[in-house]
Amino acid sequence: xxxxxxxxxxxxxxxxxxxxxxxxxxxxxxxxxxxxxxxxxxxxxxxxxxxxxxxxxxxxxxxxxxxxxxxxxxxxxxxxxxxxxxxxxxxxxxxxxxxxxxxxxxxxxxxxxxxxxxxxxxxxxxxxxxxxxxxxxxxxxxxxxxxxxxxxxxxxxxxxxxxxxx
Amino acid sequence: xxxxxxxxxxxxxxxxxxxxxxxxxxxxxxxxxxxxxxxxxxxxxxxxxxxxxxxxxxxxxxxxxxxxxxxxxxxxxxxxxxxxxxxxxxxxxxxxxxxxxxxxxxxxxxxxxxxxxxxxxxxxxxxxxxxxxxxxxxxxxxxxxxxxxxxxxxxxxxxxxxxxxxxxxxxxxxxxxxxxxxxxxxxxxxxxxxxxxxxxxxxxxxxxxxxxxxxxxxxxxxxxxxxxxxxxxxxxxxxxxxxxxxxxxxxxxxxxxxxxxxxxxxxxxxxxxxxxxxxxxxxxxxxxxxxxxxxxxxxxxxxxxxxxxxxxxxxxxxxxxxxxxxxxxxxxxxxxxxxxxxxxxxxxxxxxxxxxxxxxxxxxxxxxxxxxxxxxxxxxxxxxxxxxxxxxxxxxxxxxxxxxxxxxxxxxxxxxxxxxxxxxxxxxxxxxxxxxxxxxxxxxxxxxxxxxxxxxxxxxxxxxxxxxxxxxxxxxxxxxxxxxxxxxxxxxxxxxxxxxxxxxxxxxxxxxxxxxxxxxx
Numbered sequence: 086x087x088x089x090x091x092x093x094x095x096x097x098x099x100x101x102x103x104x105x106x107x108x109x110x111x112x113x114x115x116x117x118x119x120x121x122x123x124x125x126x127x128x129x130x131x132x133x134x135x136x137x138x139x140x141x142x143x144x145x146x147x148x149x150x151x152x153x154x155x156x157x158x159x160x161x162x163x164x165x166x167x168x169x170x171x172x173x174x175x176x177x178x179x180x181x182x183x184x185x186x187x188x189x190x191x192x193x194x195x196x197x198x199x200x201x202x203x204x205x206x207x208x209x210x211x212x213x214x215x216x217x218x219x220x221x222x223x224x225x226x227x228x229x230x231x232x233x234x235x236x237x238x239x240x241x242x243x244x245x246x247x248x249x250x251x
Numbered sequence: 252x253x254x255x256x257x258x259x260x261x262x263x264x265x266x267x268x269x270x271x272x273x274x275x276x277x278x279x280x281x282x283x284x285x286x287x288x289x290x291x292x293x294x295x296x297x298x299x300x301x302x303x304x305x306x307x308x309x310x311x312x313x314x315x316x317x318x319x320x321x322x323x324x325x326x327x328x329x330x331x332x333x334x335x336x337x338x339x340x341x342x343x344x345x346x347x348x349x350x351x352x353x354x355x356x357x358x359x360x361x362x363x364x365x366x367x368x369x370x371x372x373x374x375x376x377x378x379x380x381x382x383x384x385x386x387x388x389x390x391x392x393x394x395x396x397x398x399x400x401x402x403x404x405x406x407x408x409x410x411x412x413x414x415x416x417x418x419x420x421x422x423x424x425x426x427x428x429x430x431x432x433x434x435x436x437x438x439x440x441x442x443x444x445x446x447x448x449x450x451x452x453x454x455x456x457x458x459x460x461x462x463x464x465x466x467x468x469x470x471x472x473x474x475x476x477x478x479x480x481x482x483x484x485x486x487x488x489x490x491x492x493x494x495x496x497x498x499x500x501x502x503x504x505x506x507x508x509x510x511x512x513x514x515x516x517x518x519x520x521x522x523x524x525x526x527x528x529x530x531x532x533x534x535x536x537x538x539x540x541x542x543x544x545x546x547x548x549x550x551x552x553x554x555x556x557x558x559x560x561x562x563x564x565x566x567x568x569x570x571x572x573x574x575x576x577x578x579x580x581x582x583x584x585x586x587x588x589x590x591x592x593x594x595x596x597x598x599x600x601x602x603x604x605x606x607x608x609x610x611x612x613x614x615x616x617x618x619x620x621x622x623x624x625x626x627x628x629x630x631x632x633x634x635x636x637x638x639x640x641x642x643x644x645x646x647x648x649x650x651x652x653x654x655x656x657x658x659x660x661x662x663x664x665x666x667x668x669x670x671x672x673x674x675x676x677x678x679x680x681x682x683x684x685x686x687x688x689x690x691x692x693x694x695x696x697x698x699x700x701x702x703x704x705x706x707x708x709x710x711x712x713x714x715x716x717x718x719x720x721x722x723x724x725x726x727x728x729x730x731x732x733x734x735x736x737x738x739x740x741x742x743x744x745x746x747x748x749x750x751x752x753x754x755x756x757x758x759x760x761x762x763x764x765x766x767x768x769x770x771x772x
Contacts, residue, residue: 107699172676
């Protein structure tokens with residue numbers, strides 16, 4: 086999502102005539118989303134007489150967003166505004182990795198394994214993590230979740246890895 | 252009047268309903284259990300528990316706990332969810348008083364005087380007054396919902412698709428006007444939400460829209476997925492960014508002397524009253540009801556006070572007014588949801604999501620066809636508030652201890668808990684990944700000063716708006732002037748246009764920003 090490298094101070098990348106870089110980039114992103122939506126809905130049917138087709142409403146909203154995006158971009162050009170704050174990489178990276186790991190392992194490996202591993206991966210997202218403590222809490226949380234979701238809430242979740250069930 | 256009483260008694264009947272429980276180990280003996288009261292209690296407690304955790308706001312709490320209500324019957328689920336909602340609000344005010352970290356925008360102003368009081372060793376009275384004020388506001392709001400519910404429902408039933416569409420436009424415009432920050436950006440977020448709601452299949456033709464042949468997208472983006480990504484995951488990433496631990500200044504003294512003095516009570520009584528009135532009015536308006544209510548109540552109290560210079564240094568009115576306004580608005584914001592079926596803010600949008608998952612389409616017809624559902628929830632709010640008042644004050648010690656849980660242990664737990672929650676909705680790993688993507692998107696939006704709450708509102712209202720727009724134009728045979736020629740619709744559209752013009756006028760914009768300025772001092 087971030088369109089700028091994390092450690093370079095962004096204000097030096099942006100030319101001076103952009104007075105509100107935060108709005109400028111934000112507006113451009115909205116324009117990009119709108120254009121993408123217009124492309125994605127281009128194959129849908131439009132108006133048939135006076136009744137809406139499947140593509141009418143999506144395109145309407147996309148054009149609206151396009152207009153708003155352009156307006157925000159212009160505001161970013163002419164009005165003094167915030168600079169873009171730097172993005173951290175550590176938090177987003179490890180939290181996303183933990184989510185991804187959970188999504189990939191829950192089916193083949195079961196809840197216990199995937200909950201515990203994704204706990205450990207996301208713990209790496211903070212430089213302050215103390216491993217002994219983290220592992221203890223991870224074990225407790227995994228145990229708590231394996232009791233709460235399938236038993237207390239009655240949700241059908243597979244606990245153990247597939248190869249162990251067979 | 253008789254109507255109101257009979258409706259409320261129906262509601263209390265539902266809340267106090269006993270269910271016979273016949274466990275096998277008792278050998279056929281059955282025990283009557285007040286299931287709904289228990290659910291209300293659990294909801295309120297769990298809501299407080301999660302709401303107390305610093306850095307997790309009300310929306311994130313409700314989004315995170317949404318999955319635990321899926322297995323329940325609809326009435327129980329909604330009662331529990333309502334409990335989670337006001338529990339979370341209560342928890343939010345506790346954190347802002349004790350740690351100076353407002354869990355959500357609505358309790359930002361509470362932190363101003365509440366935290367100062369806590370520093371002076373008067374955390375007890377501050378918490379007690381917050382609870383008493385909230386309870387009083389809750390009582391008034393409950394009665395107000397009961398009184399206004401039926402007539403508004405009748406009005407709503409007279410609405411045609413054109414009126415409905417105009418009403419939703421008005422609601423969204425209100426949300427923009429009452430929100431903080433740039434008007435343009437807030438509107439862009441709403442439209443982005445509307446656009447996201449278009450993903451999936453078309454209601455009328457069944458054509459697949461913007462789904463890219465991904466089977467998981469064929470039914471549209473999951474509501475819980477989006478909410479948990481935008482509010483759960485994004486919050487975590489953002490908090491990690493801010494370096495969670497460093498700015499936590501926890502009050503280390505023991506919280507002693509819960510009871511407010513007579514003077515405290517005397518000082519705060521008028522503030523509570525004024526806060527309740529202001530909150531109730533602002534809550535009914537669509538938009539960020541609870542947030543603006545607390546800011547406006549604080550500003551008003553400061554203006555009316557004989558000693559405005561003391562505000563911000565720990566005066567009890569500075570806690571009493573915003574907390575009452577906050578709670579009054581939080582509860583009256585159920586009115587547009589229950590009577591018109593239109594969620595006025597992001598939390599109510601989550602309620603709509605929950606109702607839809609249980610197969611209930613919110614709107615005036617629910618009030619008529621399933622009165623026990625609506626009135627049961629309303630009555631449960633009163634009972635829940637009473638329970639919070641009684642239970643929470645003695646539990647303050649536990650909440651304080653929870654505040655000491657370091658963020659480095661808390662955030663991985665939330666990541667795992669949210670992941671399991673999202674997965675359990677549809678047993679779909681793709682949903683978890685999508686939530687992750689929305690988490691990153693939410694982080695980017697926050698970084699660029701876009702509010703994610705209007706996005707959620709747009710996402711929920713999208714299908715409704717499209718449907719009503721289509722119908723209105725079909726009935727009028729493609730004539731776009733219906734929105735202006737039908738009187739009710741014309742009035743609603745005029746108000747929207749008027750509001751929009753007002754926000755663009757520079758002088759009024761300054762006034763609007765002034766209300767929010769308190770938090771920055």
